[in-house]
Amino acid sequence: MINLETMLSDNAKNMKKSAIRELLKLVARPDIISFAGGLPAPDTFPVDDLRAAANVVFDKHAAKALQYGTTEGDTDLKAEVIKFEARQGVSIKDDNLLIVSGSQQALDMIPKLFLNPGDYVIAGRPTYLGALNAIQSYQGKVLGIPFTAELDGFDMNALEQSYAQLVKGGGKAKYIYVIPDFQNPAGLCWSLEKRKALLQFAYKNGLFILEDSPYREIRFLGEPIPSIYQLDQQGENRGVVINLKTFSKILAPGTRTGWIMAHADVINKLVVAKQAMDLCTNVFAQKWLAEYLKTGKIYDQIKKTCANYREKRNFMVEMLDKYMPKRADVRWTKPEGGLFLWIILPSFISTDDLLIKAIEQEKVAFVAGSGFYFDDPERNAMRINFSYSGKDQIEEGIKRLARVIAKEIQEHESGKGGQNQPLGV
Amino acid sequence: MINLETMLSDNAKNMKKSAIRELLKLVARPDIISFAGGLPAPDTFPVDDLRAAANVVFDKHAAKALQYGTTEGDTDLKAEVIKFEARQGVSIKDDNLLIVSGSQQALDMIPKLFLNPGDYVIAGRPTYLGALNAIQSYQGKVLGIPFTAELDGFDMNALEQSYAQLVKGGGKAKYIYVIPDFQNPAGLCWSLEKRKALLQFAYKNGLFILEDSPYREIRFLGEPIPSIYQLDQQGENRGVVINLKTFSKILAPGTRTGWIMAHADVINKLVVAKQAMDLCTNVFAQKWLAEYLKTGKIYDQIKKTCANYREKRNFMVEMLDKYMPKRADVRWTKPEGGLFLWIILPSFISTDDLLIKAIEQEKVAFVAGSGFYFDDPERNAMRINFSYSGKDQIEEGIKRLARVIAKEIQEHESGKGGQNQPLGV
Numbered sequence: 001m002i003n004l005e006t007m008l009s010d011n012a013k014n015m016k017k018s019a020i021r022e023l024l025k026l027v028a029r030p031d032i033i034s035f036a037g038g039l040p041a042p043d044t045f046p047v048d049d050l051r052a053a054a055n056v057v058f059d060k061h062a063a064k065a066l067q068y069g070t071t072e073g074d075t076d077l078k079a080e081v082i083k084f085e086a087r088q089g090v091s092i093k094d095d096n097l098l099i100v101s102g103s104q105q106a107l108d109m110i111p112k113l114f115l116n117p118g119d120y121v122i123a124g125r126p127t128y129l130g131a132l133n134a135i136q137s138y139q140g141k142v143l144g145i146p147f148t149a150e151l152d153g154f155d156m157n158a159l160e161q162s163y164a165q166l167v168k169g170g171g172k173a174k175y176i177y178v179i180p181d182f183q184n185p186a187g188l189c190w191s192l193e194k195r196k197a198l199l200q201f202a203y204k205n206g207l208f209i210l211e212d213s214p215y216r217e218i219r220f221l222g223e224p225i226p227s228i229y230q231l232d233q234q235g236e237n238r239g240v241v242i243n244l245k246t247f248s249k250i251l252a253p254g255t256r257t258g259w260i261m262a263h264a265d266v267i268n269k270l271v272v273a274k275q276a277m278d279l280c281t282n283v284f285a286q287k288w289l290a291e292y293l294k295t296g297k298i299y300d301q302i303k304k305t306c307a308n309y310r311e312k313r314n315f316m317v318e319m320l321d322k323y324m325p326k327r328a329d330v331r332w333t334k335p336e337g338g339l340f341l342w343i344i345l346p347s348f349i350s351t352d353d354l355l356i357k358a359i360e361q362e363k364v365a366f367v368a369g370s371g372f373y374f375d376d377p378e379r380n381a382m383r384i385n386f387s388y389s390g391k392d393q394i395e396e397g398i399k400r401l402a403r404v405i406a407k408e409i410q411e412h413e414s415g416k417g418g419q420n421q422p423l424g425v
Numbered sequence: 426m427i428n429l430e431t432m433l434s435d436n437a438k439n440m441k442k443s444a445i446r447e448l449l450k451l452v453a454r455p456d457i458i459s460f461a462g463g464l465p466a467p468d469t470f471p472v473d474d475l476r477a478a479a480n481v482v483f484d485k486h487a488a489k490a491l492q493y494g495t496t497e498g499d500t501d502l503k504a505e506v507i508k509f510e511a512r513q514g515v516s517i518k519d520d521n522l523l524i525v526s527g528s529q530q531a532l533d534m535i536p537k538l539f540l541n542p543g544d545y546v547i548a549g550r551p552t553y554l555g556a557l558n559a560i561q562s563y564q565g566k567v568l569g570i571p572f573t574a575e576l577d578g579f580d581m582n583a584l585e586q587s588y589a590q591l592v593k594g595g596g597k598a599k600y601i602y603v604i605p606d607f608q609n610p611a612g613l614c615w616s617l618e619k620r621k622a623l624l625q626f627a628y629k630n631g632l633f634i635l636e637d638s639p640y641r642e643i644r645f646l647g648e649p650i651p652s653i654y655q656l657d658q659q660g661e662n663r664g665v666v667i668n669l670k671t672f673s674k675i676l677a678p679g680t681r682t683g684w685i686m687a688h689a690d691v692i693n694k695l696v697v698a699k700q701a702m703d704l705c706t707n708v709f710a711q712k713w714l715a716e717y718l719k720t721g722k723i724y725d726q727i728k729k730t731c732a733n734y735r736e737k738r739n740f741m742v743e744m745l746d747k748y749m750p751k752r753a754d755v756r757w758t759k760p761e762g763g764l765f766l767w768i769i770l771p772s773f774i775s776t777d778d779l780l781i782k783a784i785e786q787e788k789v790a791f792v793a794g795s796g797f798y799f800d801d802p803e804r805n806a807m808r809i810n811f812s813y814s815g816k817d818q819i820e821e822g823i824k825r826l827a828r829v830i831a832k833e834i835q836e837h838e839s840g841k842g843g844q845n846q847p848l849g850v
Contacts, residue, residue: 066677252491254708283679
């Protein structure tokens with residue numbers, strides 16, 4: 001073999017293996033209760049309805065569904081997506097829409113389109129690691145912005161200051177990456193006020209906003225807040241927001257289909273990029289989704305999924321209240337939607353180290369918080385998923401998690417946990 | 426809107442819209458006979474068998490098929506692909522195999538993995554434009570190598586000379602891109618001798634070979650020649666060949682699923698790249714293909730497709746013999762497989778110009794040859810597809826094509842076509 005390392009591009013040298021996907025392999029053992037994945041509950045998948053829709057495709061559209069399709073996306077699916085968005089008050093035309101092979105493809109296309117090596121993306125601390133991985137695979141950098149203590153969006157002062165410093169130092173930012181609705185990993189939801197402030201910031205500084213909305217429809221408590229894409233549409237309509245959506249959370253991830261809504265000029269450029277990336281999204285899957293959407297069952301499907309996750313989220317919060325150590329420095333988010341809770345532990349605990357103990361000693365898994373930072377990670381938090389496990393597993397898993405955390409605190413306070421301290425500071 | 430051009434990456438500025446895909450839109454009019462696309466014949470799609478396989482997935486594997494999958498690919502599909510390859514004498518293990526979202530995704534992953542801006546890929550003149558577009562989207566360059574007059578592979582002297590010159594000038598090549606079996610666009614097939622010589626060249630110079638084999642199984646005449654991947658395996662087994670395969674031509678493009686065979690170290694790096702690109706290939710499609718392959722019907726399916734294309738290819742060659750101007754400088758390839766013929770016209774004809782006349786005056790379309798060159802294109806050739814059209818369309822289309830070519834020759838020889846001459850030289 002050729003010495004592979006000497007042949008790799010600088011892009012490749014900058015790529016990181018996703019900690020989560022590697023971990024998912026480790027925790028596939030049946031004796032481990034895993035809150036690590038980001039998987040929807042399989043009992044929400046409408047198997048019979050999807051089978052019926054697939055059979056309509058075989059009956060009526062087989063020759064088209066089995067052939068190559070256009071890069072822009074299947075005409076039928078696009079028409080259905082436009083209706084779906086209209087029902088939520090988002091008005092788009094055909095040329096504002098591109099069908100993609102899941103949101104992750106969009107997260108890869110945007111840095112490819114905008115970033116030269118060393119260019120910056122502004123993003124939250126923490127933020128979705130799949131977005132960080134994609135940015136790094138083009139040698140992009142991330143200007144990390146902390147959230148407010150209320151978790152209602154960026155600390156806007158910190159944003160202003162960090163950005164001014166970046167510009168002063170000659171840094172070039174191209175876009176702001178945010179997940180305003182039930183963010184991965186922390187489950188936080190941006191307030192209307194903060195969404196408006198971010199849009200104004202983008203206008204003022206000539207930046208795009210990449211608004212990633214995989215969980216937007218998975219709101220099981222409270223009232224929807226307009227997306228930043230909508231706020232731009234309803235206001236100055238400058239077209240600076242690129243909005244990503246997906247069928248992964250509202251229907252089924254195995255469909256690997258999402259969509260991008262953006263200004264027609266941006267969509268045009270993305271189409272050119274996508275041509276060279278995969279020619280077109282899975283044509284059968286697109287026709288199949290179009291037939292499913294035509295039945296109108298997606299709206300009840302979303303309601304059903306929200307009800308399922310509301311119950312599980314409530315139950316998980318109840319179990320955390322019941323079993324976790326009662327301390328001011330042990331706390332967790334109580335999200336109104338999405339798939340994840342974020343648990344913050346005392347600053348002397350490193351969840352990177354805790355994870356190994358949790359798997360080995362208690363057979364319970366989570367994702368250590370450090371993976372959700374581009375640099376200088378906080379190490380005393382973890383992401384746990386409440387959509388995938390059943391109630392029995394949730395109760396038993398939280399019991400185990402609480403035990404390993406209590407033990408860690410106890411060891412620290414009795415002076416035994418000292419070797420981990422520096423990591424938690 | 427922000428001034429988009431000022432925000433684009435250098436990668437994006439280097440991206441080219443695919444001439445073919447743009448053209449496909451133009452020629453969608455029902456009155457035009459198009460030989461431009463590269464579409465399989467829809468009557469070869471085994472709709473009932475594929476429907477049955479999809480229903481097995483809904484019956485037995487719905488929860489898995491609708492969920493996220495691993496980046497490496499579905500275990501069942503990988504096992505079936507390993508069997509499929511074994512039957513052709515290619516022996517691979519699980520860690521030599523990565524399932525991808527169509528071959529085009531692989532053609533995008535390889536330059537991302539290997540090319541820094543300005544790095545070179547060695548490729549034929551002409552070669553597949555989707556590969557060229559992907560290389561350009563990472564600012565890669567192409568060292569174009571002419572084929573021999575016998576069209577049995579690269580002119581190896583030209584390869585040696587061009588490569589020596591590149592190295593002397595400080596240029597860095599990373600891999601050689603070839604389509605040895607029934608190349609797109611010219612339909613040519615590399616001889617065994619030339620395959621061996623290319624492998625030796627790669628060994629000697631420490632280069633990878635990217636062997637793109639979408640048409641390998643679509644051989645309708647003659648005997649199979651070992652792939653370069655096989656030659657390496659059966660010989661020194663240095664693992665320098667990366668082989669791309671796809672279900673698009675042997676089954677149906679709408680499945681958007683292909684596979685990469687390579688050394689395990691290369692596969693490992695590609696898995697990391699793919700994680701950030703789309704997480705995993707369409708999971709439903711993978712399970713569906715696995716169930717279809719389990720029936721063993723793919724082998725008869727390939728035979729049936731080959732028979733279909735053999736008949737059409739023979740008929741198209743017959744029609745060309747019948748209708749085209751009889752001149753030594755009007756000739757075409759007679760491929761033993763694949764989907765395309767390559768027609769070479771007198772050097773004074775530019776097919777870029779001829780295409781417009783063909784569409785407007787005769788309502789027949791092809792792909793101008795110039796699109797298949799990275800630089801300094803030859804302009805007197807065209808690619809025509811024989812898999813998609815029916816026999817009636819083939820006869821009528823070739824008649825029309827012959828008329829527009831004859832007219833062009835006549836005008837040139839009577840002195841009227843002068844304005845096009847410089848382009849054809």
